[in-house]
Amino acid sequence: MLSGKRVLLIIGGGIAAYKALDLIRRLRDRGAEVVPVLTRAAEEFVTPLSASALAAQKVYRDLFDLTDEAEMGHIELSRAADLVVVAPATADLLGKMANGLANDLASTLLMATDKRVLVAPAMNVRMWEHPANQRNVATLRGDGVLFVGPNEGAMACGEFGPGRMSEVPEIVAAVEAALVAGPLAGRHIVVTSGPTHEPIDPVRYIANRSSGAQGTAIARALAALGADVTFVTGPADVAPPQGVHVVQIETARQMLDAVEAALPADAAVFAAAVADWRVANSAMSKMKKDGSGKAPALEFAENPDILATVSQMSDGRPALVVGFAAETDDVIAHASAKRLRKGCDWIVANDVSPATGIMGGAENAVTVISGEGAEEWPRMSKDQVAARLAAKIAEVLS
Template sequence: MAARILLIIGGGIAAYKSLDLIRRLRERGMSVTPVLTPAAGHFVTPLSASALAAEKVYGELFDLTDEAEMGHIELSRAADLVVVAPATADLMARMANGHASDLASTLLMATDKPVLIAPAMNVRMWEHPATRRNLATLRGDGVLTVGPDEGAMACGEFGFGRMAEVPEIVAAIEAALGAGPLAGRHVIVTSGPTHEPIDPVRYIANRSSGMQGTALAAALMRLGARVTFVTGPASVPPPQGAVVARVETARQMRDAVMAALPADAAVFAAAVADWRVLNAADRKMKKDGTGRPPALEFAENPDILAEVSRLPVQRPQLVVGFAAETDDVVEHATAKRARKGCDWIVANDVSESTGIMGGAENQVTLISDAGAEAWPRMGKEMVAEQLARRIAATLAGGDI
């Protein structure tokens, strides 16, 4: 049965691409039902959308004829996937805050189907804290995203905010429908910190929000992968659609990873504590008045990356580690790759001055057999998209 797409066209200059998107989707045998927001009608006409889709175009929430024939509840659930392209800053804000003020936002509130958005807006609007908060909320709710890309915009500015090109959106739609380049592939992703208890209320941990690992898992799923997401106590919620294994300690993380094998690829983005406390107390430690701290005994935690990299059987085709460094980033990360035996290391500088640890951006160097490839600083979502595409190409036998 052909896939059914409910296409919500937002009111931005990028709406013109939605007409080509309709055509490309129909070429692939999909049916497309267009919905225009009130503002979208200033950029594309209902007649052009209807002609390309060979379907009725919807736009009014209180159209009594439409409500009699197909109410907005039925319309929201008749498709296999809801796509919003372009997703303007205003439409994203209404989605994130649960507004239902027109047909498009009401459909998005009422649907029980997956939702994929293609954001498009001015670079300053894309970088605005409110948009970043809304994006995080939507991703936490399980909304899939594609783009935006970097480039020249109609407003004359340059940067991220340009809507993804139509072939990229089509690929994301196919992936959301289970037909992406990683369809049939299983990828393990570790994320977040681990907590090693000192007593019932204190622990040793690393400063990791889990944002990069979560973004990567979501990007891999958008390419069709089945993802097992092994997460420590992160501040960012896990992506919807992944098989989630929640852990606290490094040893629990190691066990969860081993239980998830076999896999085609494993990406170790978690910030795992190197040490654990051997003599952790079973009750809260108290000061004894002497001024002396308690004597803690430490043991090394399992090296999950090295263990998986050296498995004699069930080793994933591709094993990727992360290296958070504060100095001599490339040198330390290159040595780590050789020491661990993994295929790639994604290295970054997490010095306090960079703002990367716990922040929304990252600047990484991909270290492989081909050498060290420095990527420009970008949002963690964009790093995830780029890395996910590299993983897909490598598993398919291409070059990195």
């Protein structure tokens, strides 16, 4: 797929630099020529010999290499590539890119290039969330720099959150999407994610433990394959993915309105954990104890069934509708019955009983149920589940 394409790979200094070696191998497996550039800090984590051996290319390290500079090496390097990839893209490299600094070979190449640049950020969660870094990210996005990740997960420093570099298959997919039309190019896909919040009064609400991590990963994976993604999300713990159209809602009724407004679509993936019920008599002001010891009488009304509504549309139904079934017992039986009852094409079933750690966790173990049967997948990261599901969707829509 990448035959004849030349990728200039700038490897930044971070613990995730080891993934860059696998990235070289996988890009070459797809036919790409990879030219590695190591920063001084990167050499603390991977050796030039390793990168050179995997790339079968000379590794470039020093801006003031006289042999190369006699031929204006940094200009040639930056413009001979079809794509410049920075992985890992440290906070330092992002800062240099955003502010036009060029005091080493890597930053000079990034200033001199006339090609598209794809970055895979990797840093501590506090560094990623720091206002200065977020300003730099916003500047780079405005300049047209492409981003893949970062993902949320455990880090070498022991903390957990956004900042973990995307896995190599995700970066490869992003490279392919940047260099060639992905298998989902021209396809519009709606993805729902996160919990919904159903108000009791202006202060309190009914919710669930969904983090939104799986839906976010799915939207990101579909976008990496070239899809135009509309991402309808409740108040999730994780940030929405980049490169998609984000619609933020709170209640189930708002989510249904947003989904209907986003149609028509080629496919819809309903990964949100939508509240089945809402409080029909929610208060306009904060409920207070009156000293009587009596709890307020809450009246419940059933929320709209978004999955069933879209699955059973007579006009404008997406060609592929995928639902999720989060169950705590008899998972396959309940999920299979749900697929038939709702009328969707696939149900992605998972066991979210407390012992699994899946609800709100970093991993998932799913079974994809269709009219052809049940396909059980091994437990893996939510990003890996998303990539596999996106590839399966692409097979159907291609």
